[in-house]
Amino acid sequence: MNELLILIPILLISGMIAGLLAGLLGVGGGIVIVPMLYHIFIYLNIDISIAMPLAIGTSLSTIVVTSIMSARSHHKKGGIDWDLVKVWLPFVIIGVFIGAFSANFIDGVTLKVMFGVLLLVISVHMIISIRRSLVIAKQLPSFPGQSIFATLIGTFSSILGIGGGTLMVPLLTLFSYPIHKAVGTASLFGLVISIPATLGYIFIGWDVPNLPTGSTGYVNWLGFIALVPMTMVFAPLGVKLAYFLNVKQLKTAFAIFLALVGIKMLLV
Numbered sequence: 001m002n003e004l005l006i007l008i009p010i011l012l013i014s015g016m017i018a019g020l021l022a023g024l025l026g027v028g029g030g031i032v033i034v035p036m037l038y039h040i041f042i043y044l045n046i047d048i049s050i051a052m053p054l055a056i057g058t059s060l061s062t063i064v065v066t067s068i069m070s071a072r073s074h075h076k077k078g079g080i081d082w083d084l085v086k087v088w089l090p091f092v093i094i095g096v097f098i099g100a101f102s103a104n105f106i107d108g109v110t111l112k113v114m115f116g117v118l119l120l121v122i123s124v125h126m127i128i129s130i131r132r133s134l135v136i137a138k139q140l141p142s143f144p145g146q147s148i149f150a151t152l153i154g155t156f157s158s159i160l161g162i163g164g165g166t167l168m169v170p171l172l173t174l175f176s177y178p179i180h181k182a183v184g185t186a187s188l189f190g191l192v193i194s195i196p197a198t199l200g201y202i203f204i205g206w207d208v209p210n211l212p213t214g215s216t217g218y219v220n221w222l223g224f225i226a227l228v229p230m231t232m233v234f235a236p237l238g239v240k241l242a243y244f245l246n247v248k249q250l251k252t253a254f255a256i257f258l259a260l261v262g263i264k265m266l267l268v
Helices: 002-025 029-043 048-076 082-103 108-131 143-160 165-174 179-204 221-242 247-267
Strands: none
Touching (some): 002 029, 002 221, 029 048, 029 247, 048 108, 048 143, 048 221, 082 143, 108 143, 108 247, 143 165, 143 179, 165 179
């Protein structure tokens, strides 16, 4: 009971913050939710070998719901590139299964380091993109290159619990892909990635002892129940705030924050 009294309010606040940042800055929920959950679980004296995969699995479970809502909205507005989906879909799925299988052999400390590196990379990309447009080509590479990109996105997204948008949107825009199409298409792939990846984290954590209350494998349903409604309520508010606040300054501050969190996850 004491654990629940501490955990639920913190999760509700975390969902509120994740939703606001997702709407305000256009960042994927997983990139915020995973480090938040990790530090919450560590605060509750959960061992790092459990805390990190539990944070990732729980994050993936929330992405299932939020990506359904997002993909439906983008589809109604014609924001999903179905031709790209047809090409990338089988390779993203292959990547998801590679990632889910690989996660069974990656310990919590390694996952923490990988996520710390990811935060640093995203931070650097965000700071650079604020100041100038990052484009390396006028169109996407040929089929072999796209198949490699799709497989890698599926693999790392499923391992790290971030859905598709965190990696897919920056990658597509590097090749002059329209940003709105990139966001809309990535929302659909968030669903494609999160469902099997969530099941994978449930499976690999099924017999793990000392999981916190309300967990099935590496998915904590208390976290799911608290985070999903809060992110869905506060994300639209974040979008509205974006029209009144200086988003460039906020993105810079958030990029610095991500870098600091990334460094902390690498060092501690």
